[in-house]
Amino acid sequence: MSERTLILVKPDGVRKGVVGEVVARIERKGLKLVALELRTLTTAVAEEHYAEHSARPFFGELVEFITSAPLVALVAEGPHAIKAFRGLAGATNPVEAGPGTIRGDFALEIGENIVHGSDSPESAAREIKIFFPELG
Ligand code: RTP
Numbered sequence: 001m002s003e004r005t006l007i008l009v010k011p012d013g014v015r016k017g018v019v020g021e022v023v024a025r026i027e028r029k030g031l032k033l034v035a036l037e038l039r040t041l042t043t044a045v046a047e048e049h050y051a052e053h054s055a056r057p058f059f060g061e062l063v064e065f066i067t068s069a070p071l072v073a074l075v076a077e078g079p080h081a082i083k084a085f086r087g088l089a090g091a092t093n094p095v096e097a098g099p100g101t102i103r104g105d106f107a108l109e110i111g112e113n114i115v116h117g118s119d120s121p122e123s124a125a126r127e128i129k130i131f132f133p134e135l136g
């Protein structure tokens with residue numbers, strides 16, 4: 001069954017110039033792009049997006065980082081899109097992400113791990129509404 005996932009190429013990914021590489025991997029996997037936009041997040045949107053982490057010690061740094069420069073937000077669609085992209089991204093900590101994954105290939109630090117991908121159908125629905133309400 002087809003589903004949608006919210007993907008971010010975070011500010012470090014834009015700065016490193018790997019937006020095209022990430023989009024190419026999404027497309028090569030067979031997922032279809034249904035929305036894509038470069039934008040700089042406000043603190044309010046960043047806090048809403050990462051609300052589940054609001055009590056964590058790294059929350060302030062996370063929000064500061066994700067609002068520090070433009071990111072690319074996109075929605076991809078296809079069978080098992082959520083799990084498929086989490087597989088392409090690799091483990092949260094880039095030093096544990098295997099070679100061939102986005103984080104494994106392009107990052108070293110957990111706080112700057114290039115991409116975000118929704119982790120469940122519920123998260124995807126919530127996050128897509130935050131970034132692309134018009135897709136509702
Ligand atoms: P994301 O939400 O960005 O796709 O990453 P994820 O699901 O793999 O990881 P999650 O647990 O949701 O964490 C969200 C982001 O917070 C940063 N983080 N920093 N300093 C730390 O210990 C720490 N732990 C997590 C990471 O940038 C992670 O992507």
Ligand code: MG
Pocket residue numbers: 117119
């Ligand atoms: Mg997450």
